[in-house]
Amino acid sequence: MLCITINPAGCATFIETGNTNTPDGVVVLIVDGLGNGYINPERDVKAIDGSVLQKPGLSNLPYIYDQAVIFDSVYVPALKGNSGHNVIMTGNRDADDTMVGYDNASIYDVVRKHGYLTVGVLERGDSEEVVAENDLVIHDTTNSINEPVMQVSVSGNREIDVLPLLEKEFETHASRALSRVESTPSGSIQRYYAYNKLALDAAMDSINILEKEGRDTKYFITVNIAALDTAGLYRGYEGYGQCIENLDSMIVPLYETCRENNLALVITSDHGMAFPDAESRGGAKSEKYASANEVRNVPLIILSPNIKQQRIQETIGQEDVAPILLSTLGIADRPAFCEGREKNLKEYAVLKVVSPGITSMKLSNSGKEVCSGSNDSMYYITGLEKNKQYTLETVIDSSGETYKETLSIENDRVIEIKEKDEKQDSTASPENNMHLVGGVLIGVINLTGLAIIFRIMRN
Structure with missing residues (x-):
């Protein structure tokens, strides 16, 4: 039986043709400076001098690996400024802060159009453009693990019932941040642990509020923790490994909360870290380090109720993270400048049909109707079986023009129906x-x- 409802966020007809188990929200954890090899059990890591580095001792991340989709090779483009964060958010290899701020250029713009509340807990990568892209953000304006100054910014609709509660909670976290860090010994590795815990605690508390007070609100939470990157730069490989081991223990509550509340959890990084040898400090962006595999290959771990555990061995680019993430959420739209390639991890596909006016639509397979709709100009059809041939037929009510196409759907797709005059009269377009x-x-x-x-x- 088909389930047809009106999607209030997009004012479109939403049609579910099968069981999708789409997550109710997503938490994207960006761990600054985390190279893939340091946590991936299938990868070794080497110093620049060619010596093999002893990997951190982990107990929880290997268990998470057994439940998730794991990408073995995700390569970042050339590093500059906040480039890793910007590439993740836009799906464009050359993205800068300015591009993030363009209309419909980021994953935040896309998910917001699908009814998501966007929340940021950021210790790094928080340019003015990134802050403005989120409905609510708590971010460190100093990027200092010793003297953090956390600031709360609201750019979303304050009439959303749960937003004032979240803002109040974040204000409490901001007021306590400095004292929490200073409660640890100055110069100790515990101070690095405390700094990362600021972000993870704020994320956990925001999820708890959203689950209790905003159950009808889908949400997209970005969490950026930065102490690992700083540890690699200033405390060498020993401190870097200690921070990874600490992350391994701290991530458990976040993983369990996401699993219990039908949320997707994505773990990735802006870039990795390389070390001249086991006794030296690390780096990432200078010429000495930038080309090292330990810098360029970053983790991508995805846990979601609508995908099955698997290991992806093919090489992808960091620009592919955005379309893969949106596809996992069942969203066929992509950011305006996205050049990344989608990999549909779901057992089903999504088809979006857009027309210039009120249109009737029918989708069939082998002559048998799969679904149909009328009196709308936009249709989201989800739960479609992959590797099947579908025939899409539409009729624009105002002109009577028809459109018919046979589709083979593996990845999510967007079909734009245009009137014939519009196709022919290209000289009249704004472009x-x-x-x-x-x-x-x-x-x-x-x-x-x-x-x-x-x-x-x-x-």
Whole structure:
């Protein structure tokens, strides 16, 4: 039996053709400076001098690996500024802070259009653009593990019932951050642990509030912890390994909370860390370190109720994280500048059909109707079996124009139906008008330049 409802977030018809078990929300944990090999049991790690490094002792992450989808090879592009964070958020290899701020350019823009509340708990990677992309953010304005200054920013709709409760909770965390860090011995490794715990505790408390007071609210929480990166830079491989072991113990409550509340958990990093040898400090962005596999290969671990455990051995890019994440959430849309490739980890696929006006739609397989809809211009069809041939038929009510296409669906897809006149009259599009205006301006500039040159020669 088909389940057809109206999606209030997108004002579209939502059609579920099978059991999807889509997660109610997602927590994306970005661990600054975490190289894949240091936690992946199938990978070895080496120092720049070629010596094999002894990996941190882990007990919980290997268990999580057995439940998750694991990517063995996720490579980051050239490192600069907040590039790793920006690539994750946009799906574009060359993304900078400015690109993140463009309309519909980030995963935050996409999920918000699907009714998600976006919440950030950030110790790094919090440019003005990133902060503004989230409905609510608590972030460290100093990036200092010794003297953190946590600030709370709200840019979302304050009429959302649960938002004031979250804001109040974050204000409490912000006011206590410095004293919590200073309660540990100055210069000790425990101070690094305490700094990471600030973010994880704030994330856990926000999930608890959302589960108790905002059960009808889907949410997207980004958690960035930064002490590991700092430990590698200032405390060498020993301190780096100790912070990984501490993360291994601290991640358990977050993992269990996500599993109990039908949430997806994604663990990744902006970049890794390389060390000249086991006794030296590490680095990532300078020429000495940037090309090391320990820097460029980052983890991607995904646990979600709608995907099965598996190990992905093919090599992907960091720009692929955004489309893979959105696909896991059952969202077919992609950020405007996304160039990453999707890998559909679900057992089903999603089809989005968009038309310029009120349209009737029918989807069939081998002559048998799978679903149909009318009186809408947008349809989300989820739960479709993969590796099957479907026939999509639509009729635009105002013009009577028909569209028919046979589709083979493996990944999520978006089909845009356009009226014939719209396809033919490309000169009337805003993009072509901009090209025309640009051409006129270039011509004026060239003529002005020639006039100036002529005047100088004459003089």
